[in-house]
Amino acid sequence: MLPAHVTLVEVGPRDGLQNEVQPVATADKIELVRLLEHAGLGHIEVTSFVSPKWVPQMADASAVLAGVRAPGVRDARVRHSALVPNLKGLETALAGPRASWPDEIVVFTAASESFCQRNTHCSIDESLERFAPVVARARAEGLGVRGSISCALGCPYEGDVPPEAVARVAAGLKALGADHCGVSDTIGVGTARRVQAAMEAALRHFDVDAVSGHFHDTCGQALVNVYACLQMGVHTFDASVAGLGGCPYARGATGNVATEEVLYLLRGLGIDTGVDLDRLLDAASFISARLGRTVPSRAGRALLAAR
Ligand code: HMG
Ligand code: MG
Numbered sequence: 001m002l003p004a005h006v007t008l009v010e011v012g013p014r015d016g017l018q019n020e021v022q023p024v025a026t027a028d029k030i031e032l033v034r035l036l037e038h039a040g041l042g043h044i045e046v047t048s049f050v051s052p053k054w055v056p057q058m059a060d061a062s063a064v065l066a067g068v069r070a071p072g073v074r075d076a077r078v079r080h081s082a083l084v085p086n087l088k089g090l091e092t093a094l095a096g097p098r099a100s101w102p103d104e105i106v107v108f109t110a111a112s113e114s115f116c117q118r119n120t121h122c123s124i125d126e127s128l129e130r131f132a133p134v135v136a137r138a139r140a141e142g143l144g145v146r147g148s149i150s151c152a153l154g155c156p157y158e159g160d161v162p163p164e165a166v167a168r169v170a171a172g173l174k175a176l177g178a179d180h181c182g183v184s185d186t187i188g189v190g191t192a193r194r195v196q197a198a199m200e201a202a203l204r205h206f207d208v209d210a211v212s213g214h215f216h217d218t219c220g221q222a223l224v225n226v227y228a229c230l231q232m233g234v235h236t237f238d239a240s241v242a243g244l245g246g247c248p249y250a251r252g253a254t255g256n257v258a259t260e261e262v263l264y265l266l267r268g269l270g271i272d273t274g275v276d277l278d279r280l281l282d283a284a285s286f287i288s289a290r291l292g293r294t295v296p297s298r299a300g301r302a303l304l305a306a307r
Contacts, residue, residue: 045081151186284297
C-alpha cells in the first residue's frame with residue numbers, strides 16, 4: 001500500500017540556488033517562491049541564514065523572507081522554512097517583525113564527521129550542542145523545527161555511511177526536540193535497499209509522519225529512492241524545481257530530484273499532492289531562464305516540448 005497523499009517540500013529556492021555561483025536577484029527569488037506557491041506547493045524552504053562568507057548567494061535571506069511574507073504577497077496557507085546553522089542565524093531570522101519570521105527552521109548536521117566539519121566547522125556532537133539553544137528558542141517562539149541529516153548514505157570524504165550512523169544522529173535530533181528528521185543523500189549515491197535501511201534507522205527515533213527523504217540525483221537513483229520510501233509509508237519528500245541545486249561542500253554532486261519529476265511519478269501512481277504540474281513547469285521555466293539555461297529535468301523538457 002502506497003500513501004494516498006504526499007507532501008512535497010520545495011527546496012529549490014534554498015538548496016537549488018545556494019549552489020549557483022552567479023548572483024540571482026532578490027526579486028527573482030521572491031518571484032520564484034510566488035510561482036511555486038501558485039503551483040500549489042504548500043511547504044517551501046525559502047532561504048538560509050548561514051554565513052554569507054561561505055554561501056554568498058544566501059546573503060539576502062532576510063530580504064527574501066520579508067518579500068515572500070509581505071502583506072498582499074504572502075499566502076497564509078504556505079509554510080515557509082529557513083535553514084539556521086546557529087544562534088546567530090536564528091537571531092537574524094527573528095530580527096524583523098513577526099510576520100516576516102519563518103514558520104519553521106531547519107537545523108542541519110551530518111552522519112559523517114568529515115562532512116560535518118567541512119560544512120559547519122564542527123563535529124557532529126558539537127553541532128548538536130550548538131543546536132540546543134537554537135531549538136529551545138525556536139520552540140519557545142512557537143516555530144517548527146526540522147532536523148536534516150546530511151550524508152546519510154555516503155560522504156564525499158569517507159565513502160559509504162552505515163545506517164547506525166544515521167540512527168545515532170536521529171537520536172540526537174530527537175533528544176534536542178526536533179519534530180522532524182530529514183534523511184539526506186547529499187551526494188546522490190544511495191540505491192533503493194540502502195536508502196530503505198537509512199530511513200529505517202531514522203524511523204527508530206521518529207514516527208513515519210515525521211521523516212522525509214531528501215535525495216540528490218547524482219547517480220540517477222533519486223526517483224527510485226523516493227519509490228522505495230513510499231513503499232515504507234514515507235509520505236514527505238524534498239524536491240527542487242528544475243532539479244536545481246547541490247551543496248557547495250559536496251563537489252560533483254548534482255541537484256535534488258526535480259519536483260516536476262517526482263510529481264510526474266506521484267501523479268502516475270494516483271497519489272495526491274495538491275500541486276499543479278503545468279504551473280510548476282512555469283516556475284521551472286522562469287528560474288531556468290533567469291539562470292540562462294533550459295529546464296534540465298527530463299520530465300520538464302518533455303512536458304514543455306509538448307505544450
Ligand atoms: P564558522 O566560520 O565556523 O563560525 O561558521 P564562527 O562562529 O567562527 O563565525 C565566523 C564568521 O561567520 C563570523 O564573522 C560570524 O559572525 C559569521 P566574522 O567575524 O568573520 O566577520 N557567522 C555568521 N554570519 C551570518 N549568519 C550566521 C553566521 N554564523 C557565523 N548564521 C557556520 C559556522 C555554520 C555558520 C558556517 O560554517 C556556515 O555558514 N556554513 C555554511 C553551511 C551551509 O550553508 N551549507 C549548505 C547548506 S546545508 C545543505 O545544503 C545540506 C542539505 O541540503 C541536506 C543535504 O543535501 O545533505 C540541508
Ligand atoms: Mg541538499
